[in-house]
Amino acid sequence: MIRSILIANRGEIACRIIGTARRLGIRTVAVFSEADRDALHVALADAAECIGPAPARDSYLDAGAVVAAAVRAGADAVHPGYGFLSENADFAEACRAAGLVFIGPPPAAIRAMGSKAAAKTLMERAGVPLVPGYHGLDQDADLLADEAGRIGYPVLIKASAGGGGKGMRIVEAAADFPEALASARGEARAAFGDDGVLVERYLRRPRHIEVQVFADRAGEVVHLFERDCSIQRRHQKIVEEAPAPELSPERRAAMGRAACDAARAVGYEGAGTVEFIVEDEAFFFMEMNTRLQVEHPVTEMITGQDLVAWQIRVAEGAGLPLRQEQIAIRGHAVEVRLYAEDPWRDHRPGTGRLLHLRWPEPGEDLRVETGVRQGDAVTVHYDPMLAKLVAWGPTRPEALRRLAGALRDCEVAGIASNLPLLRAIVDHPAFAAADVDTGFLGRFPDLLAPPPVAPPRHVLAAAVAAVLEDRAAEAARRDPWSPWAGSGAWRLDGAGRHAVTLRYGDVTLAMEATPGPGGGFTLDLAEGAVAVAPAGAGALTVDGARLRLPVVRDGDALWVVAEDRAWRLDRVDPLAPPAAVGEGGEGLVAPMPGRIVAVDCAPGDAVHRGQVLVVLEAMKVQMRLAAPRDGTVAAVRVAAGELVEEGADLVGFAPAR
Template identity: 50%
Template sequence: MTQYQPIKRLLVANRGEIAVRIIQTARRLGIHTIALYSDADASAMHVRQADEAWHLGPAPARESYLDTDKVLRIAQQANADAIHPGYGFLSENSDFANACAGQGLRFIGPSGAAILAMGDKSGAKTLMEAAGVPVLPGYHGADQRPDTLRHQASLVGFPLLIKAASGGGGKGMRRVEQIDEFDAALAAVKREALAAFGDDRVLLERYLPRARHVEVQIFADTLGHAIYLGDRDCSLQRRHQKVIEEAPAPNIAPALRRAMGEAAVAAARAIDYVGAGTIEFLLCGDEFFFMEMNTRLQVEHPVTEAVTGQDLVAWQLAVAEGQPLPLTQEEVVLRGHGVEARLYAEDVEAGFLPASGPIHWLHWPQGVRIDTGVSAGDAVSPYYDPMIAKLIAHGQSRAEAFARLADALAALSLGPLVHNGPLLLRLCQEPDVLTMAHHTQWPIPTEPLAIPDLAWPLATLWLASRTGPSPWQQAPGFRLGPDLSLTAAVRIGEETRVLTLIGRTGLLTWQGQEYPYELHADHLRLLRSGRWLRCPVTPAADGAWVLQLEGRRIPFATDDHRHQHHDDHQAPGSQGASAPMHGLVVALLVEAGQSVSRGQPLLVMEAMKMEHQVRAEQDGVIAELLCQVGQQISQGASLVRFQDAAREGAEPASTEQESA
């Protein structure tokens, strides 16, 4: 029987929102918290909230958060008696877990042996087959020769997935539709897997085109108890990365739900698992198949907390102290529905390019849980995952939970950093999502949204306010009539409208409705449907402005300023390719003197854990490669120069993420 050993000093070997999440629970339990930080995180929220903080090293993760020797040395110097790795970084590093045990430090997670067993996806499938857990047909053998893999692919059949054997988080994964695509996809997976996990072994799986991604939260203690705490549906994905998660998984019969939960517990018992873990299944009709096990706390754990009323980090700490699980299986009760949206710094309309930069304003909505590692005045670093926050809503029903999340996303005000908030709001209102008609390959809509109609009068008010204390006073470019009307030509994007507004200071009439409003130095406030909307406005080039409304960035100007809006990564008049983000060059696909055509891939960059292809946007001949493999590149740096770079009007290269 394990002896109870209280944790007194906890080192959190992570950063961002998960580090803050762990620190908050630990401090509530009276545990002294120790943070780690890189040069880029010296003033980060997790550093500010911890009881003490230690410097790790330079910004790149390999030189700081992934440096196990530094982490363990600091743990000893800080007299820590336990280390919580969060998720990502060292959380599924079996060598690190073993090293912690070797130094007398409690690793908040399973044993190194359990991590190793499930971290190898090929070996994990073999273990699951032996434990009677359904496994997807495929190949997960030791022979990794390209010819062998190609032959096995033909036996599995197409379409199929090539997956990194040590992968996770959607990295190192490609869908292949036919045999002549296999070699290129295999090379891409191996390259990405080696860079991300230090292991280029792969496995092959039958591809299920309309499957749901359903996962089961399990917990086991050192006393032999193992239970499951419901399930989650994570089918809303982009490039195999989760976007919105919910619990419990909708539209599942009780018998099937119980069968998945019992299979998940059987999987955990097969490797003598201890702590929090997640068993991921693909669900097709009434059949489910084991995909993988995540031997750590999941990003989406808050939705399980929402419906169980439990603190899973507190459970992790209790298990590490040798305590029994707080509940038996019979005592687990699910109440209502939880849904979580992942707010990322990324430009959806530019192909989901990751973004980085400062956050000048940030106002979180009320009525939902916010898990974040940033506040106004902080910045999203180009060195790490671009997650800004997670917004978690709970309701008595699924419809109520989604409605609350949608209200929160509509009220979110964050900038000037570009983010995916508008897409998340759109997903919360999509009929296919609300009726649970989506699946893992459901195409997430990315085409530009229509400009909110309210943007036009707000832009007009703002432009008028720039010329005097009240937009209802006479100003150049605006006409004030006897009926207190305001007329102006306003340009939003490529469209110009001549608007006539009626009202008075503090009250706007638009399309038959009255809206109280306030004008401030850097934002507008408008009362709509009983709720004040805060709409920041920031200056842009050529006298134009950018309005933040319903999570969208809307450029506008008077018609006198024919403002042409471009994505930050474009450079009209240049011919070649420049870096659209900070990143690492991982592959050069062309050479000097080579002729290329529009749309042809030029090189591959890795940024924020994802690969991005840089493509030519015009025909031409490569004059010079201005970068090399392994080089860290700053945003805007020139990558490739064409021979006729001086030609007027040439278009830049485009960038897109590699699609599975």
């Protein structure tokens, strides 16, 4: 019997595993990097071990450090979670060599499915249908380009050694292939330490449907039905649901059989996910993930099973708790992934401190799975997922309604998030009609429409109210007898006005507020006056309507939580001198904090607009930063391996002639 588990992971998945282990009476040991010393999963575990510095390669990806921590902490098993070392066969072997139970499949099964190319060859032998493509070991760039031409454009380049959308590029034409190949290889090398790729036909309107499988040591294999994971950005899922809508019983049964055949072909054991690409009535094997998936809660909610408990049971040598005919679908479940990222800036991951967090109340029909708390920092070192919200209902419409309500109850401030996008997707008529495919966001560009140039009236009213409140509080701390200490707008010849200047993005907003009775005021805006009055903690009446409008302060930044987003406005002192302008003129700057992977220019180089000069990696994503114009490189201010902050000068250009 397993009595103590070390969880070789972090964040929400570590918290999720701790919950099941505690229910089963099993002691838990967390591991943490120096950046995660105060993280939620560390606080929840019974014990915790530091395994290294902040970069994942020096901590969570250090197999030796993780195994040593497990031995040191007296654990008798290791649960890898997902990501990091979860699909690393050498790590599984190291655990077993140290006398630890690895809660996952045998190393041989991990290896068999670890290479997408080798896995597809194996699946072809097992009779599992495949997408036409090249899955060979010869990685010569010219050969790959020839194979892409043979397959026919568009093609999809995919990393052989991993998933999660890393090392994946869609190529529409032969001329674009070399650049896409280099980009995919670089990202794959950084994410998985292996730049091998495969090339497949790109299906225009496919659905991404995966089947949850489980196997025990006796060779019994079952599936727990499927999940539709079609709505994605950057080839990474953001919405998942079970069962897949509009899937016929015949296709469901066929996909379940194919998934079980795939598991049997590699002598599988434990939890696994067989992923298929589906178009019209055809389905094709994509890959098998030899671990638990981020989206496993939707399967749990429609089957009533705890998949982590199943994993522990199988690792202890017991048989599966249910036979195939005993597993049934109950209702419908939908999950969304809440990320710290900006949907309007190409889903760029964000960093910073979570100044304000509010989650909906969980219950039997709603799960909130998170690894962060208010005040935590989102750093450049790890995946930017903040939480998963999972809603259940007797029917799909009821599940969507429950999820929509939960999203309305979410509040995130201090950092950009994809919360507005998730709300828009769940409310979209096409999603309600189950008209989904992997190109959903591309088909409905309105979902990614940029936010308004200026915040709405009630947001401005809340921000101005906060400024006035802060001024009054500051005045109260001064000498009460000084005539200069007052914060009111009294004038000898009548009521005065408060001048308030705020900045929203690149827009400066100069406004005036006229004091009124009871702490209220009238705000003069270009489109008319707005009557504002306090209405209790975090609430105002704006033109007679009572609204909950919390405002979070962070220095000169004001975050107003309203409707579907948190609006950031910055206080501006109109009398302050203008900021000095740097001498560099035009140049290349870091769009976010990250690590420099490559620098492909030198001082004196003549470059053209769009030429890639620097490759920046942040939160498992590689960004190829290109020259903003034709010109000559005047200075290169970074080198490969350096960590940079957002806005850092990377490359300077000589002045344009």
